Amino acid sequence: MAWFRKRKNKHGAGEGLDENLWVVCPDCKTHVHRDEWFAAPKVCPKCVFHDRLTARERLDITLDPGTFREFNPEISTSDPLLFTDGKESYFTKAEAAKGRTGLNEAVVTGSGKLDDQTVTVAVMDFRFLGGSLGSGTGEKILLAADYALRHRRPFIVFSASGGARMHEGIVSLMQMAKTCAGIARLHKEGIPYISVLTDPTTGGVSASFAMAGDIHIAEPRALIGFAGRRVIEQTIRQKLPPGFQTAEYLLEHGFIDLIAHRRDMRNCLSRILRYWKR
Amino acid sequence: MAWFRKRKNKHGAGEGLDENLWVVCPDCKTHVHRDEWFAAPKVCPKCVFHDRLTARERLDITLDPGTFREFNPEISTSDPLLFTDGKESYFTKAEAAKGRTGLNEAVVTGSGKLDDQTVTVAVMDFRFLGGSLGSGTGEKILLAADYALRHRRPFIVFSASGGARMHEGIVSLMQMAKTCAGIARLHKEGIPYISVLTDPTTGGVSASFAMAGDIHIAEPRALIGFAGRRVIEQTIRQKLPPGFQTAEYLLEHGFIDLIAHRRDMRNCLSRILRYWKR
Amino acid sequence: MDPQKDFDQELKDIEAKIAELKLLAKDDSVRFGTEIAQLEKEKADLETSLYANLSPWQIVQIARHPQRPLLRDYIEGIFSEFIELHGDRRFGDDAGLIGGLATIEDRRAVLIGHQKGRTVEDNVKMNFGMANPEGYRKALRLMKLAEKFRLPVISFIDTPGAYPGLDAEARGQAEAIAANLAAMASLEVPIIVIVTGEGGSGGALGIGMGDSVLMLAYAVYSVISPEGCASILWRDGAKAPEAAAALKITAASLLEMGVVDDIVPEPLGGAHRDPQQTLANVKDALIKRLKKHARFSPKKLVETRYEKYADIGRWKNWW
Amino acid sequence: MDPQKDFDQELKDIEAKIAELKLLAKDDSVRFGTEIAQLEKEKADLETSLYANLSPWQIVQIARHPQRPLLRDYIEGIFSEFIELHGDRRFGDDAGLIGGLATIEDRRAVLIGHQKGRTVEDNVKMNFGMANPEGYRKALRLMKLAEKFRLPVISFIDTPGAYPGLDAEARGQAEAIAANLAAMASLEVPIIVIVTGEGGSGGALGIGMGDSVLMLAYAVYSVISPEGCASILWRDGAKAPEAAAALKITAASLLEMGVVDDIVPEPLGGAHRDPQQTLANVKDALIKRLKKHARFSPKKLVETRYEKYADIGRWKNWW
Ligand SMILES: [Zn+2]
């Protein structure tokens, strides 16, 4: 529910370049050559900071070239509340997000091959309204899970979300239940479901499909948690410890199976898929 | 495994009377009239200390008079290791325990009515080699569970045990697995299993059937835990907090459903049984 | 005086006056009779005008009213029996999310629900009904127990939200709720949910998936608190009334959106104005739903529940 | 020097001398050749006499030998693949009880097992292979994962026991082990258990119920440590050798009592004297067992496992 907060300045370096040739790492401020930065992709060679990827970027580095077939690109935002904050309506906001991202929703779903193994994937895009979970998002994830079930294909979801999409009100909250209903069927029918948690995975997404996987993989230092840091600090009236709600913190506390560097992620997924397929 | 340690002096008041008419509460040292003490039974009216009951005493206050039918009273101790400590053999020790208690094993099992509801019960007797879990104990509990399964009757086990019976070595340890195999069948077939944890329930008994119930009821202040206090203190090199490993402690830590005073236990069990029967 | 909070102050004044007069009328019924009758009429008119068009924010006040019935009140008033069971068998026992074996008119059900306190002391213990992971895990354990014994589950929702504390995060608040959603989606016994007060976001939904989801007339259910929404949208928590309206969090809105299946009526002005009537209404509604879902096989139940949730926010349902 | 601990000191001395002579022999093979041959024969004789009649306490020393292969050695040497999975999804990740997806000669299995450390640093992390409740709960989660994917489970046992700490008690060490026993009793996939070093009481059994339970020739498995038994019986931990004998904790005794199904041979003197051979033996034994149990239906598996455990300590089996 926090995607509309001001973008933290440590993110988004890929967009705001220092000059044409160099990218400044949002975390350690190292200057990285633009080619090197996007080849990594978007991983600082010095401090291993993993900057956020768009859904297309994620698909590109994950699937075999030319194998991705998208599901339901037409599914878009709905506005069940006719929500407006008085100045701007959700409808306008959503249209702007569509224009800016070229996406119709905060998730891209489809089927493709990963190292020659057919998988069903859903990839969230944080740029689209903070990767928030709206009815279109939930619908696309459910349809993808349903496809995975019917074709008995492993399902991989890359999360990146601030949580539920406030502007769709209760309908947004219900997408948590809806997506988990889809996941529950995969569990019952023995279909592998891998949840990949990337920066950030919080709120209603962390409290639903992202935390209901057979295997949970996280990218290094990704922010993962239920409540927002500010809310927690106000509640407990103390500062949070360093490293709180990072992927490493969650690994230590038993909620993540493994952390994979972005350059190893495809290989890691491939190994697991190959294991199941055998 | 600790039943042969010297009996803690806070227990066993029922046997060592101050004089003929009075019992001294092992905990608060109040003098209680013998009749009152045994009517309670064995609960201090002042500090609510629950002294240990024999299996027969427990059956008497739990089941409807004259309804108990014992299973397998012939099952007795086995001596698979031909165990001896050099001075005394396990065989001799076990014979002595039999003579002293009139029991053949540390548990009495059977069928009876509790407030007019047919139940299968197993009641451990701490006097018999510290209520230790030997092959005979495990066998009787398994047979009782099997009876409960076949007749679809609720199964109630009253634990009182220092743990596995060292003198039967690995065969004793395996009784943990054996009894749990019986309990697992009850879970699978929807047969209610209530575990009543009385003082003390530790070691291999707490780590098997006693902690695998649908519902866990404990008597007030009963000692319940896995490792012995001395071992823990030696391991962590510090004194244990007051109230550690009591029923109240376990309730607070989420392992006990409810604590019932001895005078309420029968009524509490009856309510639960009646609930299931309806 | 907060005008939002005490919008029914005028009514309270009249009621106090009536009570006073009635006391005096004991001695002199002739003198006060007309006056009382007059005030009673005034009161009825005021009630009608006051409660006929409550704003969503006023409904929030009713949903959070300190005298509104809490779970323990429903348990005592509706259920002929309740055997409370404690603990998650993992870490602790959560006083803010309780559960046990319940009986309602000879029908058995495993009851789970948020428990707020009415006193400060109770609220410290119950954390204002904001559950910790061990609360959700206790609920899950009890739901599995219900499944073992083929008993339906009744879930009472009344929480500001799941507790946003450091320890709650460390012990996996997100995972606890996620696990419950997956489990409730495939639980092979009926689940009846009723939102009685505040339905606070994921903390509510964590025990809130069901075959029937009911809502009291003045309950609210929202993805975010109006205050939270207002401070995000306008950086001003005081604009909560506007947010409450924008979020469409009332029972009527939720029924319209297909998120709740039925509205359980409350006395005019809210449950706290006639708790007995409220309890009776809730009881009737629960029994009706228990009867309805008892008919289905486990398989059919789970399938129907799946379809129900799959349909919420179905693409093309809106446009 | 502790005579119990270094019973093979004489052998070590001869080995050192041979190694020394072999080094010298590089320059002058004629001169040292006979001497070396003589020593080799002495060594062989000594080995035979030394290891032919090991006392149970000597076997305990071998089972605990610092150079004995640990789980990571088996994983590297036997399994062509291992994808380690972490965490219990409740509280933490236990480095002393690990698990993951493993492949052994094109057969897949979920692997769980105790992990001791070889360095002080590792042992602090792994708690000397003494698992906490989160270790047992991680194992349970992985076993359930195995069941979802119909994969067999292989469990490696090597622990002094479950950790007897204050926090472990607070988080339910007893419940964690009990829950595993009940779950393993009804798990619908094959479970192969192998005791490779120390089988320490409930801490071992907590991941130790299986369709086949194997034991390395010099492993031990006991309801209590010999030291613990001695200090109870004689209030003297130094009498552990006597206790080790009385408790019948060796593979041969356990096979005789029907608690283990087969003994996996070790090189003369123990696994540490030829780890490669040991690994090969373990691999063969595991594959044989995987093949054997793969044949049965889930129902048959669970029934057979029940009968197996029901039979241990059957009344009238002894007398
Ligand atoms: Zn950097």
Ligand SMILES: [Zn+2]
């Ligand atoms: Zn007393």
